[in-house]
Amino acid sequence: MQLQYEELQVQQNPRKTELCDLLDYDRIIISTSGGKDSLAAVLYLLDLGIPRERLLLWHQCIDGRSNPFMDWPVTESYCQAMSTALDIPIEWQWRENGVYGEMMRTDEVSKSICYEISGKTITLPTIRGIPSTRRKFPAKSADLKKRWCSAYLKIDVFRRVLNNHPDYKEGQFLVITGERREESLARSRYLETEIHPCNNRRRQVHWWRNVIDWEEEEIWAIIEKHRIQPHPAYMLGWNRTSCFGCIFQTPDLWAMMREIAPERFNLLAKIEQELNFTIDNKRILKEMADAGKSRIPKNMETSKWVRKALEGTFNQKEFFVDKWELPTGAFKGVEGGSY
Secondary structure (H helix, E strand, O other): OOOOOOOOOOOOOOOOOOOOOOOOOOOEEOOOOHHHHHHHHHHHHHHHOOOOHEEEEEEOOOOOOOOOOOOOOOHHHHHHHHHHHHHHOEEEEEEOOOHHHOOOOOOOOOEEEEEEEOOEEEOOOOOOOOOOOOOOOOOOOOOOOHHHHHHHHHHHHHHHHHHHHHOOOOEEEEEEOOOOOOOOOHHHHHHHHHHEEOOOEEEEEEOOOOOOOOOOOHHHHHHHHEEEEEEEEEEHOOOOOOOOOOOOOOOOHHHHHHOOOOOHHHHHHHHHHHHHOOOOOOOOHHHHHHOOOOOOOHHHHHHHHHHHHHHHHOOOOOOOOOOOOOOOOOOOOOOOOOO
């Protein structure tokens, strides 16, 4: 089967690479957050006719295996439902103690990274780090050294697992991520195809951002085509599912969080005081929420989605729907999510 992808032709650039025929890869790994863009990236591969047995979902658990702190309680359940419903296996990776542990780090190295193989947890200790103190929230910046949440909880976790996973020591692999140029100025400069940092002499690893030039309308169109229920956060009016307590949230989203999960909101506000370091660089969380307006619809359907989002339960039977509806959070702009 020869797949056509003329749109992937690239200019002369040492960081870019032309993809192999998609069926030549031993495995295609899709990094999925449970959000609309990584979901569309998976659906696009299925529409291209890629056999499911070639595909694998990887999800980085932002809060580790601890209680939800920054992420939506339902996200991992939603990702598992996606895996089961689409018949594509999923593997989990995380940094011990998650974002809270990294944020509160005091004169120590970052925690170990963990991943699962057949139900067994493998631990990758941090052995080269220099003890240091963080004790601050990630900064609102495109610089990953300052916006450390993405670097330490997603990118580094993915990289170290791929570098150490016994199934990927040799072979030819493709990594898929769902960034889109429409989302931010920083992402508008991303390459569509390139050599992945995990590439080495024994293991060829290419990187394809397969929906990078898609507009949001195209993202929702493919999800509607497959009649898939979007993540509950979208149904409540969130335009991104990066984190429930994402540092980039607008005042309206902070007001909405305070309304439906006051205990989570108050915990973040309390930590601001404890660290003497605010999430926003100008206002404390209470001032941010006070400046916003909750736009969560007041109806029985919304109450159902609040329960789903906060109780953390979502199963494969709910993943496909007969009557698809555009979620409230669609087309609300790119504010409120990560760069």
